[in-house]
Amino acid sequence: MTASGQSEGAAARQKAKYHHGDLREALIAAAYGLVSEAGAESFSLADACRRAGVSTAAPYRHFKDREELLAEVTARGFDALTADTKRAVEAQGEGSLPAVIAMGKAYVAFAAGQPGLFRLMFGQPRLMGAFPQVSETGGGCFGYVIEQVGKYCRANGVERDANEVAVKLWTFVHGASSLLIDGKYEKVTPGLEVEELIASATPLLLGHKG
């Protein structure tokens, strides 16, 4: 029936078995890759099945429907974004201005690197509302941003409400990410360097002198 590619040497030990082993994770990985590459619009469950080497009915043993799989991908995306952001902050030292700027740049870099995934993570309010893992991981991501801005404010005597400042920064960085990956900047300001945009806007939004 299934032509098992047993000529793979060591990997051949992974015999072509009826049961996949961990199809759930394999499907999430396949979907994550497909969404990152081509976006959620054109993503099809059938594609993910082909990539995982199973029939198109198999996913329904692990996910209620297409949306539930995408919700899991979304949650993983938020985890990845949070991890990127943390790495950027820690490389600069918590509570410093460079850390805040690096955080913004990491956010933009994530969006630019995987625009399809980024659009899935935002742009799908239904997922947020319906799946707890999405709202949890998403909330964790924004929560981290707010926490870091709070640290900066306290450490540097910024008198504004830290929460308010954080929301402003997040808003700006998110806008930059969206406009960048949607190609809107290109039309209007062809030579724009987004990293520089972040670096120059951050102090303004922190309330420093222009």
Add this chain to the structure above:
Amino acid sequence: MTASGQSEGAAARQKAKYHHGDLREALIAAAYGLVSEAGAESFSLADACRRAGVSTAAPYRHFKDREELLAEVTARGFDALTADTKRAVEAQGEGSLPAVIAMGKAYVAFAAGQPGLFRLMFGQPRLMGAFPQVSETGGGCFGYVIEQVGKYCRANGVERDANEVAVKLWTFVHGASSLLIDGKYEKVTPGLEVEELIASATPLLLGHKG
């Protein structure tokens, strides 16, 4: 060449007829409504056909495919956004700070009022690249924003490069719109008033003192 250049004779006869009269416009209107109501994700050409009272093959006399119809909807969306923005500016008087703030509020209000349409207009870079009417109307919209910020800067002695300032404001306002309609603010800052956010961030980005 616009198709509406013909005389009113044919369209005036509203009898139950084989030929629709102006199916192209009817389909655009139906699609505009459906996208505004439910988003482009769940939009189907078949739905638009039902709403227009016509078979599912009929659209192909007027549009190459589903995307071409959505591109037209996108262009209309940009026209509407530009119109809203202009109205807001003119109500406050060009070149004033209230005008700049009103412009931002109008942008956010447009997004909040028709989130599905807003997401279609942004979030679909393919449409921008492939259809001239999209990149024209889109460019016109952003161009207007930049022009208005330029007027403010010149009128009020803001020394920064007006283009740079405009991009910052646009970025912020766009980010606020996106996060708002995607429900992200709700999770993190439940009591947030977006209008106030715009009003307080605008002076900062214009380089005024915090």
Add this chain to the structure above:
DNA sequence: AGAGCAAGTTAGCGAAGCTAACATTCCTTC
């Protein structure tokens, strides 16, 4: 009036999401 074209129609293909019914393997329990 009749030719020709514009703009509708029905029919049907292939792909997708999803469900139902069947098949195989895993795992517990005697």
Add this chain to the structure above:
DNA sequence: GAAGGAATGTTAGCTTCGCTAACTTGCTCT
């Protein structure tokens, strides 16, 4: 260690959708 149920695959098939082909209708223009 075999029996059998639970888990997890499969195939078959339904419906919807995007799109095309081939046909039909009726408007327009000499």
